[in-house]
Amino acid sequence: MCAPNAPILSGHAVNEGSELEMVGWTESAVPAEHPLDPVPSAAPNIGEEDSVTTLEIRLFGTLALERDGQIVSHFPSRRVKELLAYLLLRRGEQQSREQLAGLFWSDGDGDHARRCLNTSLWRLQRVLGAPPHSGHPYLRVDAQYIGFNTASDFRLDVAEFEQHCLWADRVASPPQQAELYRQAVTYYRADLLTECYEDWCLIERERLHCLYLRALGRLFAYYSASGEHDAAVDCARRILAGDPLREEVHRDLIKLYLAARQPGAAMRQYRACEGIIKRELGTEPMPETQALLSRIMADAVAPRAFVSPNHIDQDLATALACLQDAARTFDRARSQLGEAAGLVAKAVRQRGATVLDDGGKPSGWAPRGMDQLLEAERLVAAAAQQLDRLPAR
Numbered sequence: 001m002c003a004p005n006a007p008i009l010s011g012h013a014v015n016e017g018s019e020l021e022m023v024g025w026t027e028s029a030v031p032a033e034h035p036l037d038p039v040p041s042a043a044p045n046i047g048e049e050d051s052v053t054t055l056e057i058r059l060f061g062t063l064a065l066e067r068d069g070q071i072v073s074h075f076p077s078r079r080v081k082e083l084l085a086y087l088l089l090r091r092g093e094q095q096s097r098e099q100l101a102g103l104f105w106s107d108g109d110g111d112h113a114r115r116c117l118n119t120s121l122w123r124l125q126r127v128l129g130a131p132p133h134s135g136h137p138y139l140r141v142d143a144q145y146i147g148f149n150t151a152s153d154f155r156l157d158v159a160e161f162e163q164h165c166l167w168a169d170r171v172a173s174p175p176q177q178a179e180l181y182r183q184a185v186t187y188y189r190a191d192l193l194t195e196c197y198e199d200w201c202l203i204e205r206e207r208l209h210c211l212y213l214r215a216l217g218r219l220f221a222y223y224s225a226s227g228e229h230d231a232a233v234d235c236a237r238r239i240l241a242g243d244p245l246r247e248e249v250h251r252d253l254i255k256l257y258l259a260a261r262q263p264g265a266a267m268r269q270y271r272a273c274e275g276i277i278k279r280e281l282g283t284e285p286m287p288e289t290q291a292l293l294s295r296i297m298a299d300a301v302a303p304r305a306f307v308s309p310n311h312i313d314q315d316l317a318t319a320l321a322c323l324q325d326a327a328r329t330f331d332r333a334r335s336q337l338g339e340a341a342g343l344v345a346k347a348v349r350q351r352g353a354t355v356l357d358d359g360g361k362p363s364g365w366a367p368r369g370m371d372q373l374l375e376a377e378r379l380v381a382a383a384a385q386q387l388d389r390l391p392a393r
Helices: 078-089 097-104 110-128 157-169 174-187 199-226 229-242 247-259 263-281 287-301 309-351 370-389
Strands: 055-058 064-067 139-141 145-148 154-156
Touching: 078 097, 078 110, 078 145, 078 199, 097 110, 097 145, 110 139, 154 157, 157 174, 157 199, 174 199, 199 229, 199 247, 229 247, 247 263, 247 287, 263 287
Parallel strands: 055 154
Antiparallel strands: 055 064, 139 145
16 A cells, blocks of 8 residues: 655665756756756756656566667566566666675576676676766676666656656645656556566565556646546546446546546446455445445536537436446345245244235234244335336346
8 A cells, every 4th residue: 555645765866967848947946956866057948848868767567778769779688677677777876796696696606697697797898888978887896896877878667657756745836846757657667577577576566556546636736626628538548447346436527427426427437436445455445435325416416507419428328327227236135035034934943933915914922023024024025016016127
């Protein structure tokens, strides 16, 4: 479960020369830079493009390297790919060779692990290639340590995502904050390294996922307060796609639909919430969620002075949702009636009593408690008559 205010890991900033894409941004508002991962000294406007050929690296989804829109190279092995990903997630830090060898080749002895590391490092350098224009190399390598060189010419989607979230948290203007969060979530195309299941990756994946949901939550609050219905609905749906058990988001989405006079959509969302809660947790929605059902039903039957053609489909959808709800209630009542009749019949047999005659009167003697059993039988018979009068489904 993600914390509502998950912290942003410090030191994961944007590489020098990347875009901030923020209208009206001033240099004084830019947060202090990390020494190994510098922030641009001035922010370009939206739409400004980098003038140099930059190595584009994507870690959201599957790892990919591109330059000028072309795939740079394919990785020769899974270990080489994971080694690069690990160094990128810890960019600005130097990793000891011993630590890397033990992490990636823990099943062998020390000498074998070091040889495997050297081989994978050589293969990784071939994948990355030489930097253009005789720039800084992509890796920092010496006899003891290995690290990704943040001074090289690269652009990393994870760094862009984290830095935009960090900047958003540090601005006071709600529209500017929303714009930065909006830009941040565009980098999050999928969860981190979806094909990797190593422990170090799972921890980072969960942290970034929580940061993504937090950014969407801030956007949802802004769009809801601003009356931007469609944008708010989109944010809520994306949050639920990432964490469908967030019942408070289901409620907020239902309220949005009700405010927009869309009771049919509100009913469908309520049923989706109810279904996922029952299926995953084996329980009913919270009382505050169930209380929304009466609001949905009341809104569905509320009179309107004028019904435009655009509302006809919504009204039909609402009517269908109400009928489906009534049908489920009918099925539950019939099932409960059958269970009750069985329990009454069992109790009558155990107490040695006879059932009612055609006149509705006991046909035999009645031991203690028989009055209650007779009343139960009458109620069961009356309920059965009422249900039998309804048309079959």
